[in-house]
Amino acid sequence: MSNDSExxxxxxxxxxxxxxxxxxxxxDRLALCAALLxxxxxxxxxxRTQSEAAVAEMMSAFSEIGPHLDQAARQSKQITTALAxxxxxxxxxxxxxxxxxxxxxxxxxxxxAATLQKVMGMIEKSVDDLERLxxxxxxxxxxxxxxxxxxxxxxxYQDRISQMMTLLHDDMARLEALLSNSMHxxxxxxxxxxLARLESRYVMQEQHQRHTGQPASGDDAIDNTMDTTFx
Amino acid sequence: xxxTILVIDDSASLRQVVAIALQGAGYEVLQAxxxxxxxxxxxxxxxGMAVCDVNMPRMNGIEFVKAAxxxxxxxxxxxxxxxxxxxxxxxxxxxxxxxxxxMVKPFSPSSLLNAVSKLCLP
Numbered sequence: 251m252s253n254d255s256e257x258x259x260x261x262x263x264x265x266x267x268x269x270x271x272x273x274x275x276x277x278d279r280l281a282l283c284a285a286l287l288x289x290x291x292x293x294x295x296x297x298r299t300q301s302e303a304a305v306a307e308m309m310s311a312f313s314e315i316g317p318h319l320d321q322a323a324r325q326s327k328q329i330t331t332a333l334a335x336x337x338x339x340x341x342x343x344x345x346x347x348x349x350x351x352x353x354x355x356x357x358x359x360x361x362x363a364a365t366l367q368k369v370m371g372m373i374e375k376s377v378d379d380l381e382r383l384x385x386x387x388x389x390x391x392x393x394x395x396x397x398x399x400x401x402x403x404x405x406x407y408q409d410r411i412s413q414m415m416t417l418l419h420d421d422m423a424r425l426e427a428l429l430s431n432s433m434h435x436x437x438x439x440x441x442x443x444x445l446a447r448l449e450s451r452y453v454m455q456e457q458h459q460r461h462t463g464q465p466a467s468g469d470d471a472i473d474n475t476m477d478t479t480f481x
Numbered sequence: 482x483x484x485t486i487l488v489i490d491d492s493a494s495l496r497q498v499v500a501i502a503l504q505g506a507g508y509e510v511l512q513a514x515x516x517x518x519x520x521x522x523x524x525x526x527x528x529g530m531a532v533c534d535v536n537m538p539r540m541n542g543i544e545f546v547k548a549a550x551x552x553x554x555x556x557x558x559x560x561x562x563x564x565x566x567x568x569x570x571x572x573x574x575x576x577x578x579x580x581x582x583x584m585v586k587p588f589s590p591s592s593l594l595n596a597v598s599k600l601c602l603p
Contacts, residue, residue, distance in 0.1 A: 302492075302493075302494060305494040306493060306494050306497070309494055309497040309498060309501070310497075312501065313497065313501050316501055316505055317505075320505055398590075399589050399590055399591065402498060402501075402502060402587075402588075402589065402590050403587045403588070403589055404587075405494065405498050406495060406498055406586050406587035406588070407587060408492075408494055409492045409494065409495045409565065409586065410565055410586070410587075412492065413536070413565060453535075453536055453564075453565050453566045453567070453568075453571075454565050454566075454567060455567045477584070477585045478582060478583070478584045478585075478592060478595075478596050479572065479582060479583040479584075480581065480582045480596075480599070481575075481576045481580060481581055481582060481583070
């Protein structure tokens, strides 16, 4: 047996008619909803618990890696400083040695001068090699740091998902209570009141957008607009 | 001696994210799962600032700010609200309660550390 009101989903389009008086919602369908809602609720709760556990596990691993990344960044900076062209840098030291030795080269026997030139050349090459090696290391460290920053942001989406799931879970439990007649408060048993109560509990912009069927701004990509207001 | 920051959030993973960011920058971190648990930690110990969620069970973030400001020893404790809450009215509530700043999650560690460096008491 079927009619229009039976096929109509429980949305805000049906005005403020009381759910408990919905015509045509037969006992078999009520029983089906009452049986399904707790099953959906348990799946939702499990999904939330597992996603929280997964993020907690990742965070635990991340907290182990963090100090090593910090150390690598520090060492990279130290190497760059050690190689820098300032007074204490290795490159400056090599140049200073070359300048000091230059007058001696002119006075030295040819063989000695040649040997000194050769040694100086070796030192310069070593310093150049070190500088060449350190440059990509510094770049890699910066790149890892930027990706770590993105990971921090990504991890926080679990918190948003968890809040959305909790809200849905709680609302499903209310509907389940209504269907099993254990909820007697008549205040919000109209569709308008029910939906208004649900919407009043939203904290995120995308929840409000989804409620009214608008595309949610956070659907396609992580929104990196970090907003800080100082009072 | 490192400054201590009290992190209050009912999400353990979120507390961990904040703690890792702060500890990486050299701060000591105390954690609480809601406002009531956080209040219990305001027992005279020196705290540089608090980073507090808004929507939490038992005692929410706005209630915590009011309760903390009522304690003479913590009247000037700077509190940064870190929340998914995007409504201006909630932000106004936070300001009226005595919070010093409002940051919307998700946050980047650099923006958090920037705010903390501006607010944290020595």
